[in-house]
Amino acid sequence: MLLHLYRSAVVSLIFVVLLGLAYPLAATALSQAAFQHQANGSLTTDGSTLIGQTWKGPKWFQGRPDGTVRTTGPGGIIVSGTNQPGPRSRSLEEAVLKQAAILKREGIVPTNDLVTTSGSLVDPDISPADAYAQVNAVAAARHLPPGQVRHLVMTQVHGPELGFLGAPTVDVLELNLALAKMR
Amino acid sequence: MSYFWTILVLVVLLALSWRFLGSYMAAVYEGRVTFLARLERPVYRVLMIDPESEQTWPRYAGALIVFSGVALVVTYGLLRLQGSLPFNPQHLGAVSPALAWNTAVSFVTNTNWQNYAGESTMSYLSQMAALTVQQFVSAAVGIAVAVALIRGFARKGSPTIGNFWVDLIRGVLYILLPIAFVCGIVFVSQGAVQTLAGPATVHNALTGATQVIPRGPVAFMEPIKQLGTNGGGFFNANGADPFEDPTGATLLLSVLLLLCIPVALTYTFGKLVGSFRQGLTLLAAMAIIFGTWLGFSSYAEAQGNPAVAAAHVVAQPGGNMVGKEVRFGALPTSLYNIASTQTSTGSVAGANDSFTPLGGFGLMSGMMLGEVTPGGVGSGLYTILLFALVAVFLGGLMVGRTPEYLGKKIQAREVKLAALGILVMPIAVLGLTAIAVSVHAGRVGPTNAGPHGFSEILYAFTSQANNNGSAFAGLNGNTAFYNVTGGIAMLLGRFGVMVPVLALAGSLASKAVVPSGLGTFRTDTPLFTGLVIGVILIVGGLTFFPAVSLGPIVEWLSHGRLFG
Known part of the structure; x- marks a missing residue:
């Protein structure tokens, strides 16, 4: 029993040093050297391309309505994935109706992704169909030819990787950054 | 495609x-x-x-x-x-x-x-x-x-x-x-x-918003x-x-x-x-x-979310996207979450709680089968070997011979240890769920109304006693009641199975090998695969069907009804 205890304590110490310090610290050094942009959160000056934001008004492409239920923790830090409506909850139906009404007011035909919240609540993407559904509204609000805006969306469609991994996406931050540069 | x-x-x-x-x-x-x-x-x-x-x-x-x-x-x-x-x-x-x-x-x-x-x-x-x-x-x-x-x-x-x-x-x-x-x-x-x-604190100059x-x-x-x-x-x-x-x-x-x-x-x-x-x-x-479970759950998620359908404002061509990420899509998310619930992993690529009633049933029932398909690292193999021993025992009963597995005689001690290892998990799940729904501290946990609330509790103990860790995360589990009872479920589900398994290992290792004869029941055939599947499904089904009926099944059967 005492020998078991001694061995347990020593092995635990070795594991904490090897797996809890050496492994993640070496990994961090390697990541910062080889993949600095990704390792630090894929940041642009206006936010991370991997973390969704709320875009208000018809001048911008809208992401998923995650911002309506997103919560923050100490220091205003984003806490992901806090909203989990059940598949037959009345509150979910009400949230969908409310979001659809907001989209219709802006001249957007609602789509599935645009009226439902994601799992992370920081979903940075919309599907190409969600983006095309907003083209006319954005073009009108910005007095741009719809064809030009539609073309912009086309250039922003990514994936699926290798043609089959995941689904095709449009990153809302990247799209809006490109939109802001349009004349 | x-x-x-x-x-x-x-x-x-x-x-x-x-x-x-x-x-x-x-x-x-x-x-x-x-x-x-x-x-x-x-x-x-x-x-x-x-x-x-x-x-x-x-x-x-x-x-x-x-x-x-x-x-x-x-x-x-x-x-x-x-x-x-x-x-x-x-x-x-x-x-x-x-x-x-x-x-x-x-x-x-x-x-x-x-x-x-x-x-x-x-x-x-x-x-x-x-x-x-x-x-x-x-x-x-x-x-x-x-x-x-x-x-x-x-x-x-x-x-x-x-x-x-x-x-x-x-x-x-x-x-x-x-x-x-x-x-x-x-x-x-x-x-x-x-x-x-x-x-990272970032300020978006286009919208004026700041994110941490x-x-x-x-x-x-x-x-x-x-x-x-x-x-x-x-x-x-x-x-x-x-x-x-x-x-x-x-x-x-x-x-x-x-x-x-x-x-x-x-x-x-x-x-x-x-x-x-x-x-x-x-x-x-x-x-x-x-x-089978993957096909079943993928099909259920492809059908779309009932509450979204009830709103009649959008079609759901990509399936149920509530709680799911655009970059994954509904079907790959189902693959991830099914694989995770059938391996004692419990990680998620989308909100389990927002899966359709049948999709959520697929997640929960995958764990209820004892995490053997293929189960956790190590635990999946040792648990399915317990089921295999029970299958050999049943096969032996049918033909009236002393059962053998891999040349080892399976006797009363081995069958008792296997049964003990299999029964610890259901006892922990059903016992603790019963306690949780009987006391106030347990009933205040769920945030969803109706049968889904019960599912959240049942899921929590199923997950913890199987050392899975996934959740119907609408449950507010960070209370003294759920922290303590959950800890008990996890310890029972882990060591309550490991100790009988190690005892079984010791008992088998000490046995001599009996040469296989004409009457030996072969355990490397499709028939034995079928027998093992049968034992897993019958044990899981008989144990959990009443509890599951009160949760996901009743939710699935309430066509056109919303709760809350």
């Missing part, structure tokens, strides 16, 4: 890992892999262990229990003291005692049930030195028990079943650490974060979270968070990682007992149940 390709590629990669990882693991546990001997030998010296010496089953189990107890204390201590320790850029205070207890038990038992949001609760040191360490170690403990049981079948008249310390250390050094490190590079290259610099974005040492925690069938993520949203699983490629890699060891262990088993067909027979049972 792309979903078809995803599954096809996954199957090919799993077949390769079955063959090559399986034989590699056999070599590791037979002591034939030595490229890290320079690191390994000094450790044995400090521990005063002769790596050639072996333990009887009570000593093996004793070492395992004492070690897990010490790991529990270390993990608890680190969580309680994190406020005064380094790598804490958010200056987070100590984790509360009840939550620290639940979390320490959760990670030591390979469950990774999380009653907290990592980004606002855990310091970077806690994530690395408390949680990630246990993700390696608890996985190695699970594989060690499976290997000890395999030795029980493979040996004749042996008083010992291996050396726990050697199995533990070799599993970490030769299997888990190298694979995790290599795959961590893939995760970070795809966009998972890996930094100690603390949260959590970051941390995430990318290299991901592979061991999956590979060790742990499931505990850095962030609250787990694999749905883009900083954990940034792309469709990491989704596929995640699913491959969480399935590869449990699948490959069937090859290791076959190799060590001297017949690949014996391992293949069990793998076939695992694959048939897994495939």
